[in-house]
Amino acid sequence: MTIAERAFKFGDDINTDYIISGKYKFKSTDMDDMATHAMEELDPDYFAKVKPQGGILVAGRNFGMGSSREQAPLVLIHSNTKAVLAKSFARIFFRNAINTGLPVVECDTDLIDDGDELALDLEAGVVHDHTKGIDVPFAPLPPVMATLLADGGLVEHFRKHGGFAL
Amino acid sequence: MSEIAGKTIAEKILSAHAGMDARAGDIVVADVDFVMGQDGTSPLAIRAFERMGAEGLFDPKKVALVIDHSSPSPLEGVSALHTIMREFGKRTGAKVYDIGCGVCHQLIPEQGHVVPGDLMVGCDSHTCTYGALNVFSTGVGSTDGAAAMAAGKLWFKVPETIRVVAEGELPPGSFSKDLVLHLAGRLGADGATYKSLEFSGSTIDDLSVEARMTISNMAIEMGAKAGLMRADAKTLAWYEGRGERTPAPVDPDLDAVYCDEVPLDARTIGPHVAKPHSVDNAAPIEEVLGTPIAQGFLGTCTNGRFEDLAIAAGILAGRKVADGVRFIVAPASRRIYLDAMEAGLIQTLVEAGAAVVTPGCGPCVGTHNGVPSDGENVISTANRNFKGRMGNSNAFIYLASPATVAASVIEGAIADPRQYFEGGER
Numbered sequence: 001m002t003i004a005e006r007a008f009k010f011g012d013d014i015n016t017d018y019i020i021s022g023k024y025k026f027k028s029t030d031m032d033d034m035a036t037h038a039m040e041e042l043d044p045d046y047f048a049k050v051k052p053q054g055g056i057l058v059a060g061r062n063f064g065m066g067s068s069r070e071q072a073p074l075v076l077i078h079s080n081t082k083a084v085l086a087k088s089f090a091r092i093f094f095r096n097a098i099n100t101g102l103p104v105v106e107c108d109t110d111l112i113d114d115g116d117e118l119a120l121d122l123e124a125g126v127v128h129d130h131t132k133g134i135d136v137p138f139a140p141l142p143p144v145m146a147t148l149l150a151d152g153g154l155v156e157h158f159r160k161h162g163g164f165a166l
Numbered sequence: 167m168s169e170i171a172g173k174t175i176a177e178k179i180l181s182a183h184a185g186m187d188a189r190a191g192d193i194v195v196a197d198v199d200f201v202m203g204q205d206g207t208s209p210l211a212i213r214a215f216e217r218m219g220a221e222g223l224f225d226p227k228k229v230a231l232v233i234d235h236s237s238p239s240p241l242e243g244v245s246a247l248h249t250i251m252r253e254f255g256k257r258t259g260a261k262v263y264d265i266g267c268g269v270c271h272q273l274i275p276e277q278g279h280v281v282p283g284d285l286m287v288g289c290d291s292h293t294c295t296y297g298a299l300n301v302f303s304t305g306v307g308s309t310d311g312a313a314a315m316a317a318g319k320l321w322f323k324v325p326e327t328i329r330v331v332a333e334g335e336l337p338p339g340s341f342s343k344d345l346v347l348h349l350a351g352r353l354g355a356d357g358a359t360y361k362s363l364e365f366s367g368s369t370i371d372d373l374s375v376e377a378r379m380t381i382s383n384m385a386i387e388m389g390a391k392a393g394l395m396r397a398d399a400k401t402l403a404w405y406e407g408r409g410e411r412t413p414a415p416v417d418p419d420l421d422a423v424y425c426d427e428v429p430l431d432a433r434t435i436g437p438h439v440a441k442p443h444s445v446d447n448a449a450p451i452e453e454v455l456g457t458p459i460a461q462g463f464l465g466t467c468t469n470g471r472f473e474d475l476a477i478a479a480g481i482l483a484g485r486k487v488a489d490g491v492r493f494i495v496a497p498a499s500r501r502i503y504l505d506a507m508e509a510g511l512i513q514t515l516v517e518a519g520a521a522v523v524t525p526g527c528g529p530c531v532g533t534h535n536g537v538p539s540d541g542e543n544v545i546s547t548a549n550r551n552f553k554g555r556m557g558n559s560n561a562f563i564y565l566a567s568p569a570t571v572a573a574s575v576i577e578g579a580i581a582d583p584r585q586y587f588e589g590g591e592r
Contacts, residue, residue: 013355013444017552021559022206022531028243029209041559062356065389066552068291070210070307090389091360092291096307144193144321154309158218163317164195 002121003082003103005056007129008049009114010042012060016093018042019064019072034071035078051080056118058109059086064093073097083120085109085127098145101153107138122149172419174327175394176362179302179416183285190326190423200228200279200286201314204270206235206531207289209247210308212254215315224318226259230279232270233263237526240534260315268499268525271295271383271467276499278409282397283416287314292467292549294390297363297382298375299404300397300415305386325362325391326425328353332369334433339584341477342377343469343547343567345369346384347438349430351448359389361425364418369432370395375404376471383468384549387445437583439545440565443553451570454580460542461492462575463556464520464568466530469547470498474568475506479514481572481586487519488578494529494536495520519575532557545574 018041024034039046039057049055057076063086064072073096076084083103087110097104103122112118116131127136141149144166151157157165173181173189181187184194203211208231223229231251239245255262263273270288273279275296280286282300287293291305306320314320332345363385370378378395385393397415405413437451464470464478475497487493495515497503503525506512516522528535530548537557538544544556544563551563566574569583 015552017550017554021554022533023554023557029213029247041554062359062389065355066291066550068207068289068293068305068307070207070309073307074210088356088359090356091391092305092307095310099307099309142193142323154313155214155217158220158313158316162219164313164319164321166195166321 001123002119003056004119005054005082007058007112007114007116007118008046008055009112010057010059013062013065014042014059015066016064016069016072017066020069020075022067031071031074031078035075038075038079047079054080054082056120057081057084058112059084060109061087063089065090068092070096070100073100073102077102085112085120098148099154101149101156103149105138107136111136171423172421174362174422174424175300175364175416175418176302176325176327176392178418179283179285180322180324188324190324192324193321194324195319195321196285197319198287198314199284200274201311202270202274202286202288202290202293203231203308203311204235204290205233205237205247205251207308207311209250211289211311211315212250214309214312218312218316220312220316223258223260223315228318229260229315230274231255231260231262232267232273233265234269234526235531236528236533237524238265266500266524268502269467269470269527272471272498272502275299276408276501278405278411281405281411281413282401283414287311287320291386292383294385294393295379295383295467297385297393298378298395299401300395302392302394304391323360325360327362327364328358328426328428329424330363330365330428330430332365332367332430332432334369334431335372336369336432336435338587339569340436341567341569342373342380344438345430345432345435346381347440347448347565348435349428350384350387350440350446353388353428355387355444355446356389358385361390362392362394363388363390364394366396369430371398374473375400376473379471380468384445387549437567437570439570439580440551442551442562442564445550445565451580451582454564455582457543457564457580459491459545459574459579461494461536461538461544462571463494463529463536463544463546463548464571465494465496465498466527466548467498468549469568470496470502472502472505474547475502475511475515476509478568478572479511481569481583482518482576483514485518485576487575491575491578492536493520493575495522496529496535497525499525529556531555545571545580547571
């Protein structure tokens with residue numbers, strides 16, 4: 001699967017309160033509504049910019065640190081964010097992203113700038129940065145996680161197999 | 167030599183629950199002993215559970231949902247989410263702890279749902295708290311929680327372990343909170359990501375079970391998957407009268423393989439704070455003495471237990487909260503609330519000027535019960551001080567021990583608690 005989108009660049013240690021503040025997460029389960037607040041602490045216009053045409057969120061170290069809220073990957077999905085690239089991820093966010101079907105990739109994001117046109121090839125393990133004319137390689141996901149992501153997340157995996165088939 | 171190296175606590179518990187010899191780096195599917203969710207995460211878990219087509223819980227006795235994050239409900243939207251949880255409980259037999267029962271991470275061990283040697287998951291990042299009780303407990307998201315509720319199992323990557331060895335006695339006025347803030351400053355917010363922390367040494371042995379829980383609670387603030395300790399005689403004594411289940415303590419092997427070792431000399435760790443806006447922005451209290459505060463908060467899964475209330479009450483007895491300072495107290499559970507009333511601690515705190523709110527998470531997570539105003543500084547016993555954490559991104563949160571919070575609300579500024587302890591000025 002190849003995902004071709006524009007890069008939206010952020011820094012290190014983006015916590016889940018920045019992805020979606022706790023004050024919204026407890027109010028409802030309507031993700032389309034909640035998604036309008038995605039990343040607003042760091043960029044109030046994130047939703048307005050990414051929603052119409054889609055995008056790939058690019059961050060530094062420890063993306064998704066903090067709480068276990070699954071609303072974090074969900075608001076990104078519902079804001080039309082197609083994938084997240086980061087130097088490293090906090091583990092609960094990483095699991096939640098796989099479980100909800102949001103592709104997450106660990107790679108050297110220092111090479112990528114805001115606005116770059118990217119093409120992410122999950123199977124080949126490479127991000128093509130068309131703006132820079134460079135390729136950023138990454139290690140493909142372990143089989144258990146790749147299976148869950150390919151099935152469209154853990155719910156779809158259960159619907160397909162009636163339970164864990166890993 | 168083909169001798170096989172020993173195992174860490176994490177490797178042993180995951181091996182036992184996966185029914186195989188599991189080592190760091192392996193991915194296993196393991197049976198879980200308990201699954202927990204709270205009101206910020208359970209509604210999504212219930213929705214995922216239903217979408218999975220699950221027919222029922224793997225074992226209704228091993229699932230609990232706790233209404234603690236917005237409790238009692240401050241908004242009609244939240245009330246609707248609470249209704250979803252209560253109806254799920256009626257339909258499936260899952261235990262629902264409703265308003266007033268307390269914070270999930272106090273209730274789950276307090277009610278004896280987990281015992282040493284268990285593997286459990288909770289839909290809340292601070293589920294790592296029960297590592298202090300020798301439980302491999304870790305936070306997961308709602309969909310993982312749903313899968314665990316349905317299947318009674320989940321996939322885990324067996325983590326590498328960093329061994330933290332703390333030796334010596336903490337100085338008077340310093341507590342386990344100061345030790346873990348110091349450690350967070352040293353390791354950083356991602357210093358233990360994907361890994362488990364295993365705590366040992368004479369400092370840990372000397373701490374009460376409650377004080378140990380403060381340390382394990384904050385393992386996630388260094389990115390860790392779990393914050394494990396051995397179960398000793400104190401742990402087993404703590405379990406007396408807490409349910410039917412028999413603890414099965416798991417010790418690490420003497421030749422267990424650790425990816426790193428961090429020595430701590432507790433004798434040198436004075437009171438610490440985490441400055442805004444990250445937990446690893448830790449500093450000795452000297453750096454921030456005199457910083458004016460508008461609000462103090464004593465409570466949470468980190469420091470809302472009986473011992474914490476007792477330490478604060480000991481300092482506040484016969485003293486007053488400074489004019490212009492709001493002091494909010496939330497006991498971590500109803501049982502703690504009752505014990506603290508019986509011991510006169512609540513009387514002491516209220517006489518000093520505290521506003522006591524329902525046991526729960528509200529002030530810490532910013533849902534209600536004490537949202538600070540723009541530009542205000544807050545000193546809190548909680549575990550997170552991210553921007554916006556308490557509900558206002560224009561406020562500044564300092565994290566500290568119950569003693570430091572009590573000393574600070576008296577002065578209306580961040581104050582050194584050592585003056586109230588042996589060797590202090592007063």
